[in-house]
Amino acid sequence: MKFSELASKLGSEIVASSLEKINTLDPDLQSIAAIDEAEIGTLSYIEGAKFASYLETTKASALILPMDETLQNLANERGISWLSSKNPRLLFAQAIAIFYQPFQPTPEIHPTSVVHPTAKVGKNVYLGAHVVIEAGVKIGDNVCIYPNVAIYPNVEIGENTILHANCSIHERSQIGKGCVIHSGAVIGGEGFGFVPTAKGWLKMEQSGKVVLEDGVEVGSNTTVDRPAVGETRIGQNTKLDNLVQIGHGCKIGKNCALAAQVGLAGGVKLGDNVILAGQVGVANQAKIGNGAIATAQAGVHNDIAAGEIVSSSPAVPNKIYLKASAIYKRLPEIYQSVKQMQKKLNLR
Numbered sequence: 001m002k003f004s005e006l007a008s009k010l011g012s013e014i015v016a017s018s019l020e021k022i023n024t025l026d027p028d029l030q031s032i033a034a035i036d037e038a039e040i041g042t043l044s045y046i047e048g049a050k051f052a053s054y055l056e057t058t059k060a061s062a063l064i065l066p067m068d069e070t071l072q073n074l075a076n077e078r079g080i081s082w083l084s085s086k087n088p089r090l091l092f093a094q095a096i097a098i099f100y101q102p103f104q105p106t107p108e109i110h111p112t113s114v115v116h117p118t119a120k121v122g123k124n125v126y127l128g129a130h131v132v133i134e135a136g137v138k139i140g141d142n143v144c145i146y147p148n149v150a151i152y153p154n155v156e157i158g159e160n161t162i163l164h165a166n167c168s169i170h171e172r173s174q175i176g177k178g179c180v181i182h183s184g185a186v187i188g189g190e191g192f193g194f195v196p197t198a199k200g201w202l203k204m205e206q207s208g209k210v211v212l213e214d215g216v217e218v219g220s221n222t223t224v225d226r227p228a229v230g231e232t233r234i235g236q237n238t239k240l241d242n243l244v245q246i247g248h249g250c251k252i253g254k255n256c257a258l259a260a261q262v263g264l265a266g267g268v269k270l271g272d273n274v275i276l277a278g279q280v281g282v283a284n285q286a287k288i289g290n291g292a293i294a295t296a297q298a299g300v301h302n303d304i305a306a307g308e309i310v311s312s313s314p315a316v317p318n319k320i321y322l323k324a325s326a327i328y329k330r331l332p333e334i335y336q337s338v339k340q341m342q343k344k345l346n347l348r
Contacts, residue, residue: 003027003062003081006043009098013091015067016084018076025081027061032092032099035060043099045092046071055080064088064095105144122159140177152188158214170226176214182242184221187212191225191232191248191266204228206248213237219244219260227266235272253290271306281313293318 004026007017019026033042035051038060045064046054055063055074062081065071066088075082085091107124113131115121121133122140128147133139137151140159151157151169158177163169167181170188181187193204208227212234218224219242226232227249235254240246245263252258253272261279264270268282271290282288282300289306299313311321327334 001029003029003043006062006095006098007083010083010091010094013085013087013094014083015086016072018072018080018082025079027081029062029099032096033060035063043095045088045095047089064091105146107142110147128165146183155188164220170210172209173226174209174211176212176216176236178215179212180217182218182220182222185218186223187218188226189223191227193228193248208232208248210234213254216240222246241278247284259296295321 004019006029007014007019028041029043030041033039033044035044035046035054035058038044038058040059040061042060043062043064044058044060046066048066049068049071052071052074055071055078060080063075065075065082065084067084067086072082072084083091105126107126109115109127110129110131112129113127115127115133116135116137118135119133119137120139122143124142125139126144128145130148131145133151134153136154138156140157140161142160143157145163146165148166149163152171154172155169157175158179160177161175161179163181164183166183167185168187169175170186173188175187188210190206193206194201195204206226206228208230210224210226210232213236215237216234217239219240221242222240222244224232224234224246225248230249232246232248232250234246234252235256237254238252238256240258241260243261244258246252247264247266247268249267250264250269252270253274255272256270256274258276259278262276264282265284267285269287271288271292273291274288275293277294277296279297280294280300286300287303288300289304289308291307292304293309294300294315295309295311295318297313298311298315300310300315304310309318310316311318
């Protein structure tokens with residue numbers, strides 16, 4: 001499409017544009033690309049001034065820029081059409097959705113799928129090859145279930161949800177509307193419940209269930225365990241990356257984001273809008289308040305207040321961590337200074 005056509009489609013987020021200039025080129029755009037891989041006919045974006053150097057070399061025909069006149073002028077000098085937004089990454093994401101539509105199979109029930117007679121399947125549902133749906137399952141309209149998905153008894157799946165190939169949904173799990181479960185994920189598997197006895201570990205049966213509210217997305221090979229009693233709940237619009245472990249009985253609020261290899265022990269409670277970066281571990285029963293952030297590899301052993309940012313293991317406030325990191329780099333120098341002081345004082 002023409003650059004001007006794209007600008008029209010993205011208009012709600014655009015603050016400024018090279019189209020406002022007289023005699024601005026209106027290039028044809030065929031695709032989108034990363035700034036360092038862009039070719040003629042592609043759209044790319046720059047998120048901030050620290051990426052300005054790419055503007056001098058990119059072959060992109062059009063760019064999405066931040067509200068930065070220096071970057072805009074540089075684009076003008078190179079004859080590159082541009083759009084500016086307060087949130088260029090958001091605008092770029094919306095542009096991707098215009099150029100790219102994910103594969104969507106035509107609704108059908110593949111002849112190799114197995115559906116129990118008591119299961120209820122809604123309208124316009126796609127069931128791929130070798131899908132197994134057990135007794136008492138309820139599937140809403142417009143659900144897409146890719147090959148080799150196993151759905152255990154009494155599961156409920158809301159409309160417009162997508163289950164990718166080879167994921168497993170265990171008994172009594174409830175999945176809301178518009179959810180996405182990626183390949184290899186296990187929803188509602190048994191929690192890690194064992195009681196020590198004189199004769200060894202006694203298995204505690206996990207009679208609870210998992211509830212995913214509307215708009216939850218679960219990454220590949222992520223597991224959300226059901227508890228012995230009660231429920232494990234993932235709040236509306238929360239996103240779980242690949243290889244995340246949600247322990248039994250956890251309660252996660254709305255709009256949270258958990259990056260790859262995050263692990264939550266049993267009974268953890270997260271408020272709304274919590275962000276846990278990669279490889280964060282949270283100990284049993286810990287509570288994390290609304291809007292809190294744990295940076296990569298943090299080990300959370302105690303409760304975290306709302307809005308706090310923590311780092312390191314055991315986790316400490318991020319400001320303390322940064323100061324400690326600065327000191328850590330100077331430890332060899334400090335050590336030598338201490339040795340010299342001890343020598344002068346005849347302490348060694």
